[in-house]
Amino acid sequence: MAHERSTRSIRKRQVIRAARTWIDGAFFPATVVVEKGLIVDIVGVRDRVIGSTVLVPDDAVLLPGLVDSHVHVNEPGRTEWEGFRSATLAAAAGGVTTIVDMPLNSLPPTVTPEALMIKRDAAAPSAFIDVGFWGGAVPENLGSLRPLHEAGVYGFKCFLSPSGVDEFAHLDRAQLAAAMEEVADLGSRLIVHAEDPALLHDHAELGRGYDAFLASRPAESEASAIDAVIAEARRTGARAHILHLSDAGSLPAIRAAKASGVALTVETCPHYLTIVAEDIPDGASEFKCCPPIRGAANRDLLWAGIVDGTIDAIVSDHSPSTIDLKRSGGGDFGLAWGGIAGLQLGLSAVWTEARSRGIPLETLLPLFTTGPASVAGLTDVGRIAIGAPAHLAAFGLDDRYVIDAARLLHKNPITAYDRRELRGRVRRTWLHGKQVFDATDGGPGEAPRFRGSPRGRLLSAAAARPSRPAVVASAAG
Structure with a gap:
C-alpha cells in the first residue's frame, strides 16, 4: 500500500523545466517541482525528476505568478462594470495569480465586517485566482476599524x-x-488616494479636449496630499502607501521620507509609464483616470523612479465601467467615468516600453511580484521558492500582438490600450500547481483556453497574524 501511495504521489507531481527561471532576483536554468499545490523542490534543468513534465520553450521565461494589489472588481452591486469571474479570468491571462480587491465601487463598500462577508460570498464561487481584500477608512467608521x-x-x-x-x-x-493613529495602533497600513481637493479645479463639463481635464487636476494637488501623508506617517509611525503615483515631481519628497525612516511605500501604474498626455485624442475618455496621465517629461521621471528603486510596485488600478459611463457626455472628460481597464495587460504594456528604453526585464519583475506583495503584507507569493504556493507564469519575451478591446477578458470592451502593439505575452499560468490559462491552445484568432472551474482561494490577513496571548485572571485577584 505504501508503494501504491508513493506511485500515485509521483504521478501527481508537476515538473516544470525552463532555461530561464526567475529565482531570488535573477534568471537561472531550473526545474520547479510541485506537489499538492506547493513548490517542493528546485533542481537543475537537466536533473532527472519523475512526474508530469512541462517544458517552457527557450524563447520564454518562467516567472512567479504576478501580484496586483490594486484592483476594483466592483462585485456585488456594480457587477455590470466588472465581476470576480471576469476580473480573475483577465488577471490569469495576464499572468496575475493574486489580486487584492479595493473596498469600492462595490455595494456595499467594504467598510464593515458584514460588508466584507458579503464580498467574500460573492467572490467564493467565481474566482479563478487567489483574492484578498482591502478595507475602507471613511468618516463613518473611524474609531471602529479594529473589527x-x-x-x-x-x-x-x-x-x-x-x-x-x-x-x-x-x-x-x-x-x-x-x-493614521488608529492604523498605527492596529499595526496595519493606510493606503491613500492622494489628491488635495483644495487644489483641484473640477467642473461638471470640461469638454472633449484632454488639456482642460489635465489642468483641472494639477500635479500640485498630488504633491500637497503626499506631503500630508508623509507628515502623518512620520508623526504616528503608521505604515502608509501612496496609491497610483502620477506626479513624478513628488518622488524627491518620497525618497527623502524613506531615507529618514518613514514607513512609506509607493506604487505607479502601467498607464502612467506607457501613455502620455500629448498623445491622447480629443474625446478619448477611455484615457480618463484620477490622478491623470501627465506629459512625456513626467513619464521619463517616473521611469527614473523605477530604475533607482524609489517606486515599490507597478499595479493596474484596474477601474473599469460600462461603455455608457466611459462615453458619458460624448467624450466630455468632465462627465465620463474615470478609470483605466488594464488588468490583463500590465506586464506586456510595461515591458514593451521598458525594452524600448533599454531597461531589462530583471528591473521590472520585483515591481510586479514581491513589491506589491510586500505593499499588501502578503508573505508567501510573488516568488519561486521551496514552500511557496506554485503560482507560475510562462512569458514569451518577444511575442507581438495588437490589442483588440473586444477580445480582452474584461467584462466591458473598452480600454486605453486598444489597438496598441505590445511585445511580450503570457502564454501559460498555473495556480497552486494547476494550469488555469493556456494562450497556446488552438489556432491564431481563437479565444484562449481556461482549465477547470474557478479554484481561487480567498485570502485573509488575519490568518497570517500571530494570535494574541490569552489573558489569564490571577487567582489572587
Missing part, C-alpha cells in the same frame, strides 16, 4: 479628495490624522 482588521483585511484605503461615489466619502486632514 474589520480582525476580519482579515490587508489594510485600509482612504481618499483625500472625493472618490466619485457617494457611499465612500473622503477624509479631511483631521480625519487623515485620526486614521
Whole structure:
C-alpha cells in the first residue's frame, strides 16, 4: 500500500523545466517541482525528476505568478462594470495569480465586517485566482476599524479628495490624522488616494479636449496630499502607501521620507509609464483616470523612479465601467467615468516600453511580484521558492500582438490600450500547481483556453497574524 501511495504521489507531481527561471532576483536554468499545490523542490534543468513534465520553450521565461494589489472588481452591486469571474479570468491571462480587491465601487463598500462577508460570498464561487481584500477608512467608521482588521483585511484605503461615489466619502486632514493613529495602533497600513481637493479645479463639463481635464487636476494637488501623508506617517509611525503615483515631481519628497525612516511605500501604474498626455485624442475618455496621465517629461521621471528603486510596485488600478459611463457626455472628460481597464495587460504594456528604453526585464519583475506583495503584507507569493504556493507564469519575451478591446477578458470592451502593439505575452499560468490559462491552445484568432472551474482561494490577513496571548485572571485577584 505504501508503494501504491508513493506511485500515485509521483504521478501527481508537476515538473516544470525552463532555461530561464526567475529565482531570488535573477534568471537561472531550473526545474520547479510541485506537489499538492506547493513548490517542493528546485533542481537543475537537466536533473532527472519523475512526474508530469512541462517544458517552457527557450524563447520564454518562467516567472512567479504576478501580484496586483490594486484592483476594483466592483462585485456585488456594480457587477455590470466588472465581476470576480471576469476580473480573475483577465488577471490569469495576464499572468496575475493574486489580486487584492479595493473596498469600492462595490455595494456595499467594504467598510464593515458584514460588508466584507458579503464580498467574500460573492467572490467564493467565481474566482479563478487567489483574492484578498482591502478595507475602507471613511468618516463613518473611524474609531471602529479594529473589527474589520480582525476580519482579515490587508489594510485600509482612504481618499483625500472625493472618490466619485457617494457611499465612500473622503477624509479631511483631521480625519487623515485620526486614521493614521488608529492604523498605527492596529499595526496595519493606510493606503491613500492622494489628491488635495483644495487644489483641484473640477467642473461638471470640461469638454472633449484632454488639456482642460489635465489642468483641472494639477500635479500640485498630488504633491500637497503626499506631503500630508508623509507628515502623518512620520508623526504616528503608521505604515502608509501612496496609491497610483502620477506626479513624478513628488518622488524627491518620497525618497527623502524613506531615507529618514518613514514607513512609506509607493506604487505607479502601467498607464502612467506607457501613455502620455500629448498623445491622447480629443474625446478619448477611455484615457480618463484620477490622478491623470501627465506629459512625456513626467513619464521619463517616473521611469527614473523605477530604475533607482524609489517606486515599490507597478499595479493596474484596474477601474473599469460600462461603455455608457466611459462615453458619458460624448467624450466630455468632465462627465465620463474615470478609470483605466488594464488588468490583463500590465506586464506586456510595461515591458514593451521598458525594452524600448533599454531597461531589462530583471528591473521590472520585483515591481510586479514581491513589491506589491510586500505593499499588501502578503508573505508567501510573488516568488519561486521551496514552500511557496506554485503560482507560475510562462512569458514569451518577444511575442507581438495588437490589442483588440473586444477580445480582452474584461467584462466591458473598452480600454486605453486598444489597438496598441505590445511585445511580450503570457502564454501559460498555473495556480497552486494547476494550469488555469493556456494562450497556446488552438489556432491564431481563437479565444484562449481556461482549465477547470474557478479554484481561487480567498485570502485573509488575519490568518497570517500571530494570535494574541490569552489573558489569564490571577487567582489572587
